[in-house]
Amino acid sequence: MTRLLGRCIAPVLALFLGAAAQAEPLKVASPQRGSWEGAIPELGKQAGIFQKHGVDLDILYTSGGGETLQVVISGAVDIGLSAGAAGALGAFSKGAPIRIIGASSTGSQEVFWYTRAASPITSMREAHGKTISYSTTGASSHITALRFISEYGLKDSKAVASGDVSATITQVMSGQVDIGWCVAPFNLEPLRKGEIRLLAKGSDISRVRGQTIRLQIVNAQALEKKKDLIKRYLAAYRETLDWMYASEDAVQRYIVFSGLPEASVRQMLAEFIPKESLQIDRISGLPESMQDAVQFKFLTEPLNEKQLADVMQIDALK
Numbered sequence: 001m002t003r004l005l006g007r008c009i010a011p012v013l014a015l016f017l018g019a020a021a022q023a024e025p026l027k028v029a030s031p032q033r034g035s036w037e038g039a040i041p042e043l044g045k046q047a048g049i050f051q052k053h054g055v056d057l058d059i060l061y062t063s064g065g066g067e068t069l070q071v072v073i074s075g076a077v078d079i080g081l082s083a084g085a086a087g088a089l090g091a092f093s094k095g096a097p098i099r100i101i102g103a104s105s106t107g108s109q110e111v112f113w114y115t116r117a118a119s120p121i122t123s124m125r126e127a128h129g130k131t132i133s134y135s136t137t138g139a140s141s142h143i144t145a146l147r148f149i150s151e152y153g154l155k156d157s158k159a160v161a162s163g164d165v166s167a168t169i170t171q172v173m174s175g176q177v178d179i180g181w182c183v184a185p186f187n188l189e190p191l192r193k194g195e196i197r198l199l200a201k202g203s204d205i206s207r208v209r210g211q212t213i214r215l216q217i218v219n220a221q222a223l224e225k226k227k228d229l230i231k232r233y234l235a236a237y238r239e240t241l242d243w244m245y246a247s248e249d250a251v252q253r254y255i256v257f258s259g260l261p262e263a264s265v266r267q268m269l270a271e272f273i274p275k276e277s278l279q280i281d282r283i284s285g286l287p288e289s290m291q292d293a294v295q296f297k298f299l300t301e302p303l304n305e306k307q308l309a310d311v312m313q314i315d316a317l318k
Helices: 002-022 038-047 066-075 086-092 141-149 165-173 188-193 220-227 227-246 249-257 264-269 285-296 305-311
Strands: 023-029 055-062 077-086 098-106 111-116 133-134 160-161 180-183 196-201 212-219
Touching: 002 086, 023 038, 023 066, 023 188, 023 227, 038 077, 038 188, 038 249, 055 066, 055 227, 066 077, 066 098, 066 141, 066 212, 077 086, 077 098, 077 141, 086 098, 086 141, 086 160, 086 212, 086 285, 086 305, 098 220, 098 227, 098 305, 111 141, 111 165, 133 141, 133 165, 141 180, 141 212, 141 285, 165 188, 180 196, 188 196, 188 264, 212 220, 212 285, 227 249
Parallel strands: 023 055, 023 077, 133 160, 133 180
Antiparallel strands: 077 212, 098 212, 111 180, 111 196
């Protein structure tokens, strides 16, 4: 029996080891360690999906889209997940060596703003003269915070960078910042306990609801040198995303990886992040994103057709 089992396992083991040996290294920057969106590379790597496609991921976690943009520009990583659309378009217009290879998040249902339960503010529309936080300059949370101020006519309100979700809730609870930003499933537990109050989701703004607010970007030199590898990365990413929404094993792996309560994870999947919002093959609301970038001074004018053909590499990688 032992010999028979050995003969059955050996070919499978050899196939796995062969794929692992052939896997090529690829450096990826992922936002907010423990977030569902940011966990796609980690969970796919754990499950062997990226290795199956010949990709050996080296994952760097950042505090937000602005930091992700910088490490991709510098060449410290090949690919960056969840770069803010306005920040990425603005950087490209100034000559940054980046290209767009996919969407990362569309609709902004998972990003929300909150305040302490003791705060008199009960709605974002009441936030006149308040500090409204975002992660890093150029991130999607930055543009959405500015959009709240503009759309709701908030007088004397100021958007301020507060870093990642952990740093932000500390600043909110200590009174350094009036309104904090967050991404589900982080802080859903204190929200359920009534320690903080939900004021708004990014998707409350109709303009933002239809936009791809975060992008997957690649260093231009890396794209030139590693085009086939990046194609395989995208194929593995799609497969991982399908698995994460179909498999209880993926959910359990995520709970262990994130360290977040299972109830928060279940609530996130039910109320905040539908699978469609994380599709990577379609950029929605690009004209509106460019208008936002112009309004908030990331662009001096919308990109022209030649620039868009240069920066948008999604079809070329399908």
